[in-house]
Amino acid sequence: MDQQDARQQLEQMLREIESASAILEAEGAGESSEISHVDQHPGDTASELTDADNQAALLDNSADQKAQVVAALARLDDGTYGVCVDCGQPIPDARLEVRPEAARCIADQEKAEAAGVV
Template identity: 50%
Template structure:
């Protein structure tokens, strides 16, 4: 993938992430949802776990946003498309599937195993 195409893909991804976090915030602040909680206080536990679920989604979205921003920074620095761990060029099909990928499949695997 050439750098201009990568930048377009990453910018589109960033816009998509920003609009999905805006949707999450809009849903969270919906007054209809709040009155629902008041009327059904017995279901408070269910509503709580929904808030937790939303928090999890938000954390994932925020993490992905960071990855996309980091990939854009690597484009600016001229280091885009190589693994940040071992320096090997990332395969075209990996960048095509995940343009924000920072590591080759092997290093990503090692990272996940280390957790």
């Protein structure tokens, strides 16, 4: 995979993650504002809690993804991009095209997920 293309894709992903999490944070802040506490729908409390939980989960997700993208950009900088961090073998282009932030080959990614590392 062309490293210039990879960098462009990763920088684009980073911008998208940052704007998505800014929107989520703004919505989360709105949840705790006085206006949204006006109780116009008694019985909706449970679904509001679920929304807050979902937003927290989405924020966690985007923070994780952002960390992966930032790490991939750092590997581009130090010349180790596209090499599996576990086995040191090149990560197939087909995988990098789908997941430019991938740090591991598919086999090692599955092992890491099974071990709870990621």
